[in-house]
Amino acid sequence: MEETVRIHVNGEAKAWPRGATVADLLQDLDIKTEQVAVELNLEILDRTAFAHRALNDGDRVEIMSFIGGGSF
Amino acid sequence: MADDRLIIAGREFKSRLWVGTGKYKDFVETQKAIEISGADVVTVAVRRVNITDRSNDNLLDYIDPKKYTILPNTAGCYTVEDAVRYSCLARAAGVSDLIKLEVLGDEKTLFPDTAGLIEAAKILIKEGFIVLPYTNDDPIVAKKLVDIGCPAVMPLAAPIGSGLGIRNPYNLKILMESVSVPVIVDAGVGTASDAALAMEYGADAVLMNTAIAGARDPLTMAEAMKYAVWAGRLAYRAGRIPRKLYATASSPIEGML
Numbered sequence: 001m002e003e004t005v006r007i008h009v010n011g012e013a014k015a016w017p018r019g020a021t022v023a024d025l026l027q028d029l030d031i032k033t034e035q036v037a038v039e040l041n042l043e044i045l046d047r048t049a050f051a052h053r054a055l056n057d058g059d060r061v062e063i064m065s066f067i068g069g070g071s072f
Numbered sequence: 073m074a075d076d077r078l079i080i081a082g083r084e085f086k087s088r089l090w091v092g093t094g095k096y097k098d099f100v101e102t103q104k105a106i107e108i109s110g111a112d113v114v115t116v117a118v119r120r121v122n123i124t125d126r127s128n129d130n131l132l133d134y135i136d137p138k139k140y141t142i143l144p145n146t147a148g149c150y151t152v153e154d155a156v157r158y159s160c161l162a163r164a165a166g167v168s169d170l171i172k173l174e175v176l177g178d179e180k181t182l183f184p185d186t187a188g189l190i191e192a193a194k195i196l197i198k199e200g201f202i203v204l205p206y207t208n209d210d211p212i213v214a215k216k217l218v219d220i221g222c223p224a225v226m227p228l229a230a231p232i233g234s235g236l237g238i239r240n241p242y243n244l245k246i247l248m249e250s251v252s253v254p255v256i257v258d259a260g261v262g263t264a265s266d267a268a269l270a271m272e273y274g275a276d277a278v279l280m281n282t283a284i285a286g287a288r289d290p291l292t293m294a295e296a297m298k299y300a301v302w303a304g305r306l307a308y309r310a311g312r313i314p315r316k317l318y319a320t321a322s323s324p325i326e327g328m329l
Contacts, residue, residue: 009118009314010121010123011120012123012124013243020257025278029123030124031121031123031126032130032280035130035132035166036121036165037118037161037162037163037165038161038164039161039166044160044161044164045164045165047164049282050086060121061274062161063120063121063123064118064119064120064121064122064129064131064161065118065119066116066117066118066119066142066144066162066165066166067093067116067117067118067119067131068092068093068094068095068096068099068102068116068117068131069092069093069115069116069117069119069145069281071092071145
C-alpha cells in the first residue's frame, strides 16, 4: 500500500500521508479550525468531526472562509 | 430618538447603516472605515482559503465578531444549488444562522434572479436559516419573500457597484408600504445624498460597500454615510413638509410698515 493518499484540496492535487485526518490536514496547512468550513466530497463536516475523518484516495476537500465582500 | 432601534428576527441593531467589506486597500483600511461608519452589521463573502500562501491575514482578525454582526452573503452565486451550498458553508464557518441571500441573474447587471431567490429562500428557511434576501425593487416579489418567512427584505436601489442612486423611488416606496418587515436598501448608493434619500423614503437601513470603499477617501466617505443615514432617518421620523408650487412667506406680514 502506498504511503500517501492522493487528494484535491481547494482544487489543487496533493499527496498526503495515509491515515491523516482532516484536522491533521488543517494543522499541516497552518489553518485555524475556527472560522473555516470544511466540505469533504460535498459533505459539510461538523468541526467535531475534523479529528476523526481520515482522508482517502480521491477525496475532494474544500476549505472555505470569510473574505471581504459586499455584494457581487 | 433613543428608542429608534432596528429589530430583525428578534435581533436588535444600533446602526441603520450596514456595510460590506470588499474592495478596500487592505484590512486596516477596512477596519477603520467600518469603525468610522458606526455600522454594526458587516457583510462578508465566503471563498476558498488560500492554502499555498498562508501569510495572508484573516478578515475576522480585523472585524471582531463579538463587536459586529457578521452577515455572510452568497455573492457570486448564480444558481439555487450554489446559493444553498454557500449558505451552508457560511453557517459552518461562522457564528450564526444569518445569511444575506443572493441568487444572481446575469454577470452584466448582477440583478437578482427572483425566481431562484424565492426557491433558495424556501430551502434555507426550512433548514433554519434567517434569510435576508437581496431582491429587486419589485413589491410583489418582496411580498412573496415575506410570505415564505424572510424577516426583512433587501431591495436594490440600482445595480451593485453602479453608484446610480435610487433609480426607481416610487417602486421602492410601494415596496416599503407593501411589506410589514424591515426594508434594507441594498446596492446602488453612490454618495451621501442617495443614502439620506433612501432613509427619507422610509427605508429601515441601507447597506453599501462600493460607495465607501471606492471613494477617493474611503474613511471620510464612511463618516459622511454615517451622518447621511442618520439625517435621513431623523427627517423621515420628523415628517417632511408637503411640496407646493408657490411660495409661502415664513415671516409674518403683521407689524410691517
